[in-house]
Amino acid sequence: MPEFLSQANLARVAREVKRPAYDREAIEVGIVHFGPGAFHRVHQAWFVDKLLESDRRWGICEVSLRSTDVRDALAPQDGLYTLASLDETTSFQIIGAVKQTRVAPENPRGVLEQLTAPRTRVVTMTVTEKGYCLGPDGNLDLAHADIQRDLQTPHAPTSLIGYLVETLRRRRANAAGPLTIISCDNLVDNGTRLSRAVQQLAQVRDPDLARWIADTAAFPRTMVDSITPATTQDLRERVAEVLGMTDQWPVQREGFVQWVIEERSAGDIPDWPSAGVIVTSDVGAYDRAKLRLLNGAHSSLAYLGLLAGHETVAEAMDDVDLAAFVATMMKRDIRPTLAAPRGLDLDSYIQAILKRFRNPAIRHALAQIAWDGSQKLPFRLLGTIRDNLQAGRPIDRLCVPIAAWMHFVRRKALDGEQVVDPLARPLFEIGRSCQNRASTDLLLFVALEQVFPPALASNELFTSALTQAYDGLAAGR
Ligand code: CS2
Numbered sequence: 001m002p003e004f005l006s007q008a009n010l011a012r013v014a015r016e017v018k019r020p021a022y023d024r025e026a027i028e029v030g031i032v033h034f035g036p037g038a039f040h041r042v043h044q045a046w047f048v049d050k051l052l053e054s055d056r057r058w059g060i061c062e063v064s065l066r067s068t069d070v071r072d073a074l075a076p077q078d079g080l081y082t083l084a085s086l087d088e089t090t091s092f093q094i095i096g097a098v099k100q101t102r103v104a105p106e107n108p109r110g111v112l113e114q115l116t117a118p119r120t121r122v123v124t125m126t127v128t129e130k131g132y133c134l135g136p137d138g139n140l141d142l143a144h145a146d147i148q149r150d151l152q153t154p155h156a157p158t159s160l161i162g163y164l165v166e167t168l169r170r171r172r173a174n175a176a177g178p179l180t181i182i183s184c185d186n187l188v189d190n191g192t193r194l195s196r197a198v199q200q201l202a203q204v205r206d207p208d209l210a211r212w213i214a215d216t217a218a219f220p221r222t223m224v225d226s227i228t229p230a231t232t233q234d235l236r237e238r239v240a241e242v243l244g245m246t247d248q249w250p251v252q253r254e255g256f257v258q259w260v261i262e263e264r265s266a267g268d269i270p271d272w273p274s275a276g277v278i279v280t281s282d283v284g285a286y287d288r289a290k291l292r293l294l295n296g297a298h299s300s301l302a303y304l305g306l307l308a309g310h311e312t313v314a315e316a317m318d319d320v321d322l323a324a325f326v327a328t329m330m331k332r333d334i335r336p337t338l339a340a341p342r343g344l345d346l347d348s349y350i351q352a353i354l355k356r357f358r359n360p361a362i363r364h365a366l367a368q369i370a371w372d373g374s375q376k377l378p379f380r381l382l383g384t385i386r387d388n389l390q391a392g393r394p395i396d397r398l399c400v401p402i403a404a405w406m407h408f409v410r411r412k413a414l415d416g417e418q419v420v421d422p423l424a425r426p427l428f429e430i431g432r433s434c435q436n437r438a439s440t441d442l443l444l445f446v447a448l449e450q451v452f453p454p455a456l457a458s459n460e461l462f463t464s465a466l467t468q469a470y471d472g473l474a475a476g477r
Contacts, residue, residue, distance in 0.1 A: 003245035005094070007078040013094060014244045017082070020096030022052045024078075027059035029099050030270070032115050034125040034160055036062035036070040036101055039228045042083055042253040044124055044184060048097040051275040058122070058270045059099040061114045065127065065160060071101040073249035082239045082247045086361040087255030092242050104163070108156055115167040116176050121268045123164070124182045126224075129375035130422045131160050132187070132197055136450045140200040147201065154205055165201045168213050178266035180218045184259075186295055188287065188379050191262060195219035220262035223286040225294065227254040227313075227356060229364040254359050260286045285341035292334050293346075294353050296380040296401075297326050301357070302369035303404035307411075307473065313364040317357050327354055329397045337387040371420040373405045374427065374451050382456065389461060396465050403469035406445050410434040423450065436474045438467040 003009055010019060031048065033040055040062070051058050064070055074081060079098035085091045104111045114120060125131070135141035140161060142148075150162030157163045164181060171179065181198075183190035198219070202210040231251055239250040261272055262283040272279050280286070298313070304325070305316030317323045330350050340346045385398045409419055413431025418424040426448065434441040446457040446466075456462055 005077045005080050005082070005243060005245055005247045007080065009245060010080065010094065012245065014242060016092070017243060018091070018093040020049065020052070020094060022056060022096070024096045027052060027056050027096075027099055028119055029061045029114065029117070030058040030119055031060045031122045031124060032063060032111075032120050033060050034063050034065060034123070034163070035127040035131065036064055036074075036098075037126060038231060038251045039224075039226070040124075040126045040184070041081060041095065041098075041251045042228050043224055043226050043257060043259065044126075045095050045097045046083060046093075046257065047259055047272075047275045047277055048270075049093075049095045051270050051272075052097060054274060055270065057119070058097075060097050061120075062098055062101040063111050063114075063163075064101065064103045065131070065158075065163075066103075066105065068103050068106070070249065071103050074098065074101050077248065080247075082243060082250035084235060084239060084250060084252040085255050086252055087359055088361075089255065090361065092239065105158075111163070112167065112170065115163065116170045116174060118176045120179070121177065122180050122182065122270065123167070124184055125160060126184045127160050128185060129187055129372060129379070131185070132183075132193060133159055133161055134193065134197060136453060138193060138196070140197040142200070142204065150201065151204060161197050161201050164198050165205060165209070165213075168198070168202070168217060169206070169209055172209065172212050172216075177268075178216045178218070180220065180265045180267070180269050182220055182222055182261065184222055184224045186224070186291055186376070186379065188291060188383065189221055189284065190287070191219040191221035191264075216266060218264050218266035220264040221283045221287060222262065223258070223260040223283055223290050225259075225290055226257040227359070227362065227364060228252070229362050230368055232363075252362065254356060254362060256356060280342075282341050285339050286344070289338050289341060289344070289346065289349060291379055292338060292381075292384050293330055293350060295376070296334055296384060297330055297353065297357070298369050299373070299376055299380050300326050300329065300401035300404070302366040303373070303401050303408045305366045306370060307404055307407055310366060311363075312366060313357050313369070314360060314362075316366060317354070323354075325397070325400070329400075330354075333388065333394070333398050334384050336391075336393060337384050370408060372422065373408070373419070374421050374423040374448065377402065377405060378451060382452070385462065386456060389456075389459060395461065396468065399462070399465040399469040400473070403466055403473050406434075406441065406470060407473050409445075410436065410441065423448065438470040438474075442466055442470060 083093045133144040146159035150157045157166050183194045260278040301316045310316040388395050409427045409431045418428045430444045446452045
């Protein structure tokens, strides 16, 4: 029988692997996190692991809104897992910050109990763009099926927003103390959007509650960054060898990791800077620079790279023409839309990102980045296109990855496959109707109001640049 990673086996883990430098028994839960995916576990949980070395009040209770997978993997391991940092140097570390993982549909009461406990003072989340149930105008989509359900049974919520509103209502009733609620998703102005969505649901339930939330809760904006390829069988085997025992769900990331949080809180919060988190009033500039440069380039490499037959980001970067195209787009088309955050030189930032994309120690699948294009493109590329149109700057290059996404959808449909995306169904139908010509296909795509705001969809400069890009790619193959 192979040994499993667990609290009891921790002392037997190979010496070179870093272990929690604190007494796990003494940790209290102070943070509830929604969305216990790999990104959370390599990023926020890693920062909290450091924090716990000096302050034991901030252990994490993870909440999954749907899947039982992470809980099933981590519960037998007492919440312990391995983080592999793969870069110029390689290191392995056991993270001990996760005290428990709960699955909301199985145990909604337990989740609400934890959220309303006076010791819980911070709620964080990585639920991806679609988890916020926002409509195309950035407001809460009150017609969304989950939000409708939360309006019908507000005391037994389903969605993230439903949970937050119900939590705040109960905390108010029980005088459980204020909450700082931190979105860690790649959305422009994530905290502002989250705050608005919570306000809007609360307003429908009880305007008094909405006012109280506005007065007492804090929703700082954040920028999160660390490239995190999904866990593979290879990683599991490598970790087992290094540890000398089995870890059911190790996670991996590059060496670089950054978390910037807006200086805004309600009540007690961790001493974030002591764990290496940057706390600033200037988060918007970081956020925009990262989303537009890194994520915009990532999505571009994903769709163009897949069309060219590449599998990973590093492979796409080895394609000299593709790498040059993306670098030029970053420097000439994206950079002019950005104000540099204090202390960050944008030219060096671009070079550093390109170097990170070339990291030979990780295999980051383009197919993973291609997920959820309908949700990601508005933040990553369409905002830049809008700004350039307004400023009279060219948008031709920026339309190429948008056209590549359309071809990606078309090709998948041709193979009879749906893309991974909340709009998978309509995209499949559109893809099937495509004829590989802009004159017939573009209209089908730009009619998707969730992706293309009407003002952009009807902009002639946009449609003509997109036409050229789409037909150019169609002619290419
Ligand atoms: C990637 C991001 O999967 C994706 O869409 O662009 O997850 C990216 O790796 C992170 O935002 C980097 O911080």
